Amino acid sequence: MSEQAEKVAKYKAEAEEQLKLAGExxxxxxxxxxxxxAMRVLMNNRDALYVAGTDPAELETVRKNFIVKKLGVDDKAxxxxxxxxxxxxxxxxxxxxxxxxxxxxxxxLG
Numbered sequence: 052m053s054e055q056a057e058k059v060a061k062y063k064a065e066a067e068e069q070l071k072l073a074g075e076x077x078x079x080x081x082x083x084x085x086x087x088x089a090m091r092v093l094m095n096n097r098d099a100l101y102v103a104g105t106d107p108a109e110l111e112t113v114r115k116n117f118i119v120k121k122l123g124v125d126d127k128a129x130x131x132x133x134x135x136x137x138x139x140x141x142x143x144x145x146x147x148x149x150x151x152x153x154x155x156x157x158x159x160l161g
Contacts, residue, residue: 069144101148104142138152
């Protein structure tokens, strides 16, 4: 296994732990793998791998760059509410794994 693949596997395992901590009992492995692999290019930028759940600017970035661009949800209020709800659900994790955060957003928005 390459060093990059090992980093992605470790990052995915961390995401699984955070999802379980957030109360997720049935994790869709394919969806989580997809989210973790999307972070592959960012593996050397630790700051980009995590979401600051209490920072309104960070949550707005998640809404614009993931919820609107990737999930196609243009309803601003719905996107903001989803980000806030996911941040609240993951409050037990100080550094919120971006793959886990995006997983929960995608799951909440169908």
